[in-house]
Each structure stands twice: as C-alpha cells, then as structure tokens.
Amino acid sequence: MTDFHGKKVLVLGGSRGIGAAIVRRFANDGAEVTFTYAGSKDAADALTAATGAKAVKSDAGDRSQTIETVKAAGPIDVLVVNAGTLVLGDPLETDPDAVDRMIDINVRAPYHASVEAARLMPEGGRIVIIGSVNGDRMPFAGGAAYALTKSAVQGMARGLARDFGPRNITVNVIQPGPIDTDMNPADGPMKDTMHGFMALKRHGRPEEIAGLAAYLAGPEAGFITGAMHTIDGGMGA
Ligand code: NDP
Structure with a gap:
C-alpha cells in the first residue's frame, strides 16, 4: 500500500479491466479518485458504489470531451491514461476508420489529456500512460496499427x-x-500463442498493473521519468 490520502487522481478509462483495478488501488490507498467511462x-x-470514486462519462476518442473532462477535474496530483482499444487484423482488409478511431483513443487522448492536466498540476505531479509491450515488440501479424499507437506514446512520454x-x-x-481482461481474456483463442512468447x-492480473501504477505515482518514484516500464511476464525478453 502507498498512502495517497489528500491526493486527487484522475483515471481516463476506469470502468473495466486494468483501469478498474487502478481505480480500486488508488481508492483503497486513500486517494480522491475520478474516472471516466465511455x-x-x-x-x-x-x-x-464499491470504491466511492466519481464516474464521468467521457469519450477518449473525442478531443474536446477529453480536454473538458481534464479541465473540469481541476488540479490533480496524478493522471493515469488507461483508455485504449485494440484493432487487430490484416491491414489490407481493416477498416481505416476503425484504425483512425484507435489512434484517436490510444494516442491523441494521452497527449491532450497529459498537456491539459499539466496546466494545473502541482509541483511533483505524476502522469502515467498505459502503453503495451507491443510498443517494443509485435511478435505476430495483424498488430501493426495497435503497435503504432503504443510506440507513439513512448516518444510522447520522453518528450513531455x-x-x-x-x-x-x-x-x-x-x-x-x-493481462486477463475483456480485451484479452486468459482463456481466449490467442492464449497459447501469447504464452509461447512469454517466460512466465x-x-x-489487472492488480499487478495497478501496483506498478501506484508505485510510479508514489513518493519512492520521484526520480523516474521519461521511462518505459514493461510488465509482461517476459514477453519482450
Ligand atoms: P478493456 O477493454 O478490458 O477495458 C478498456 C477500458 O477502457 C474500459 O474501462 C473502457 O471503458 C475504456 N475505454 C475504451 N475506450 C474508451 C473511450 N473511447 N473513452 C473512454 N474510455 C474508454 O481493456 P484492458 O483493461 O485490457 O486495457 C486497458 C489498457 O491497457 C489499454 O490501453 C490497452 O491497450 C492496454 N493493454 C492491455 C493489455 C491486455 O492484455 N489486456 C496488454 C497491453 C496493454 P468503457 O467500457 O466504459 O467504454
């Protein structure tokens, strides 16, 4: 546990999966948490009902909504941008609008939300973006567009x-x-392929990601910035 009493945390995309685990973790650790859902x-x-966190409906694929949501949250100590979608498939067959919407959610939203949050963020604030090991390694076909989005946030984080x-x-x-979520169930059809690439x-579990988010947002991580933190059971090793 890290003590987040007195801290305001905004989680973009917190209703399910990894985002929900992050909301639970910060709320359990005493933070005042707001999260978005679409x-x-x-x-x-x-x-x-379970955590006391405040929910706000806001589409991360809509730049104005994202900026307004961050602005409305006021000065926040921690921003976590988790909202993300996954479009996989043969790039020659994939709907370009679906790819562009994924880029809006996975790339544009983290950028605009981070910049907007930083305007009012107090000294020592924390911005944590949920990328993917696929930003470094795309070990199967059909993932180019998703990998594009997760590589993009690497450069963004280094610059910001x-x-x-x-x-x-x-x-x-x-x-x-x-990670075992609706996006990637542990018993899904890709399970054996993915485990084949992994050391573990x-x-x-979503809670394992939430633990790292809490660490990066906590007092022990004040010297860590512009860095990528892979937590992947050795998939990228
Ligand atoms: P889920 O699909 O299980 O959950 C996605 C969450 O993001 C939901 O809370 C959803 O809210 C929210 N969300 C999606 N689109 C929007 C939107 N347009 N506006 C606001 N919120 C949105 O995904 P995961 O928990 O698995 O993934 C979370 C993040 O982790 C993503 O960025 C994903 O790319 C990344 N990731 C996941 C991995 C995995 O194996 N699961 C591996 C590597 C990275 P709602 O349902 O209300 O729309």
Whole structure:
C-alpha cells in the first residue's frame, strides 16, 4: 500500500479491466479518485458504489470531451491514461476508420489529456500512460496499427518528461504484456500463442498493473521519468 490520502487522481478509462483495478488501488490507498467511462455505465456505477470514486462519462476518442473532462477535474496530483482499444487484423482488409478511431483513443487522448492536466498540476505531479509491450515488440501479424499507437506514446512520454521536468512532474509509460481482461481474456483463442512468447506462461492480473501504477505515482518514484516500464511476464525478453 502507498498512502495517497489528500491526493486527487484522475483515471481516463476506469470502468473495466486494468483501469478498474487502478481505480480500486488508488481508492483503497486513500486517494480522491475520478474516472471516466465511455460505454460501460453499469460497470462504472458498480465501481463507484464499491470504491466511492466519481464516474464521468467521457469519450477518449473525442478531443474536446477529453480536454473538458481534464479541465473540469481541476488540479490533480496524478493522471493515469488507461483508455485504449485494440484493432487487430490484416491491414489490407481493416477498416481505416476503425484504425483512425484507435489512434484517436490510444494516442491523441494521452497527449491532450497529459498537456491539459499539466496546466494545473502541482509541483511533483505524476502522469502515467498505459502503453503495451507491443510498443517494443509485435511478435505476430495483424498488430501493426495497435503497435503504432503504443510506440507513439513512448516518444510522447520522453518528450513531455523534459517539458514538465522543471516542475518535478514525472511522465512514465507502463507496458503490460497479456493481462486477463475483456480485451484479452486468459482463456481466449490467442492464449497459447501469447504464452509461447512469454517466460512466465500465464496472463497477468489487472492488480499487478495497478501496483506498478501506484508505485510510479508514489513518493519512492520521484526520480523516474521519461521511462518505459514493461510488465509482461517476459514477453519482450
Ligand atoms: P478493456 O477493454 O478490458 O477495458 C478498456 C477500458 O477502457 C474500459 O474501462 C473502457 O471503458 C475504456 N475505454 C475504451 N475506450 C474508451 C473511450 N473511447 N473513452 C473512454 N474510455 C474508454 O481493456 P484492458 O483493461 O485490457 O486495457 C486497458 C489498457 O491497457 C489499454 O490501453 C490497452 O491497450 C492496454 N493493454 C492491455 C493489455 C491486455 O492484455 N489486456 C496488454 C497491453 C496493454 P468503457 O467500457 O466504459 O467504454
């Protein structure tokens, strides 16, 4: 546990999966948490009831909504950008609009949200982006567009770390490998393929990602910035 009493945390994309585990972790550790959701109102309501966190409907694929949501949250100590989608398939057959929407959610939203949050963020604030090991390694066909989005946030974090470093605001990327969520169920059809690439032959748990997010947002991580933190059971090893 890290003590986040007195800290305000905003999690973009917190209704399900990794984001929900991050909301639970920060709420359990005493933070005042706000999270966004797009489609999963029931899940968002249940999480609010369980944690006391505040839910806000906001589409990360819409730049104005994202900026307004961050602005409305006021000065926050920690921003976690988790909202993400996965479009896989033969690039010659994939709907280009679906690819562009993924780029809006996975790339444009982290950038605009981070910049907007930094305007009011106090000295020592923390920005954590959920990327993917696929930003470094794309070991199967059909993942080019998704890998593009997760590589893009690497460069963004390196650059923003330098922009906000003078205010002691850190910017880091967490790069999960396969994690058991709706996006990538541990019993899904890709399970054996993915485990074949890994040193640890299992999916990770959302709580394992939440633990790293709490560490990066906590007092022990004040000297870590502009860095990629891979937590992938050795998939990229
Ligand atoms: P899930 O599909 O299980 O959950 C996605 C979450 O993001 C939901 O809370 C969803 O909210 C929210 N979200 C999606 N689109 C939007 C949007 N347009 N606006 C606001 N919120 C949105 O995914 P995971 O938990 O598995 O993934 C979370 C992050 O982790 C993503 O960035 C993903 O790329 C990354 N990741 C996941 C891995 C995995 O194996 N699971 C591996 C590596 C990275 P709602 O349902 O309300 O729309």
